[in-house]
């Protein structure tokens with residue numbers, strides 16, 4: 001079939017990545033010749049944010065490297081739904097690591113490419129929040145500390161989804177998981193727990209750290225492109241709602257991701273050598289309730305009467321992020 005830059009029925013919609021924009025402003029996803037790195041036929045749930053995030057990120061990395069890319073993948077939903085042996089949806093050189101050592105495997109691949117003189121071949125490691133913030137954390141911190149030439153991407157769905165929704169150190173306070181059930185005085189995951197991996201990555205003063213959500217395609221792609229233009233250790237943390245674990249409608253994945261940003265609960269920013277260099281401002285500020293209510297993992301907060309004290313604690317966390325990262329234009333605050 002002849003190449004069609006714009007299909008008549010696809011013009012002007014967000015889903016095709018703005019094909020009506022000038023060619024250089026269009027998203028990678030708008031290009032019908034994109035790699036489709038994570039191809040159709042995988043077994044992710046309907047509306048899976050992780051599947052979407054991985055396709056966006058790896059297609060952008062493939063374009064940025066002119067298809068000279070190898071990915072190492074920690075065990076987790078992304079690996080399990082994409083690669084039930086002997087099948088795979090990956091259209092790129094891809095290696096499965098253990099649950100905890102994707103960063104170390106990627107470091108080894110980068111070293112091998114250097115020894116072979118193939119410096120144009122770039123390496124991405126990727127995994128869920130469990131494989132990043134918990135069991136994979138030691139390998140990842142070592143990768144940061146040595147400034148290995150790897151981009152690590154965390155697809156954060158805020159729990160261990162692959163094994164049935166257990167708490168991770170990225171699970172937010174008050175969320176219900178199968179290991180943080182609301183029972184009596186216990187209202188889901190505790191406050192004061194958890195790890196802020198983007199901040200920890202920044203503390204290593206690596207060349208590039210960024211956060212993104214699947215709701216902002218252009219922003220996500222731009223950050224991957226920036227990361228691939230830099231040598232050394234880089235980290236991108238992408239919020240990827242999970243309809244199964246979070247208990248929201250599968251068609252709401254993008255809306256929920258956008259609300260995470262618009263409430264301030266998930267700050268979207270970039271940092272270089274430990275300093276924040278840009279933030280995505282909140283466009284239409286929303287109360288945290290707008291984000292929490294559509295998710296069954298927070299349903300216990302909205303009984304009769306609702307648990308206003310816990311909702312206020314969560315609002316305080318969002319407000320702190322807004323202050324800390326300057327997420328609202330000063331005149332609009």
Ligand SMILES: Cc1ncc(C[n+]2csc(CCOP(=O)(O)OP(=O)(O)O)c2C)c(N)n1
Nearest residue numbers: 075076077099128129130131159160161162
């Ligand atoms: C050493 C080890 N312990 C436990 C497991 C079982 N396991 C596989 S994936 C997984 C959870 C993955 O969670 P996460 O990294 O958050 O990714 P998600 O599935 O949520 O995308 C666990 C516990 C394992 N594969 N290896």
Ligand code: SF4
Nearest residue numbers: 044045048077242244
């Ligand atoms: S459980 Fe969640 S992360 Fe895993 S495939 Fe389903 S929607 Fe995606």
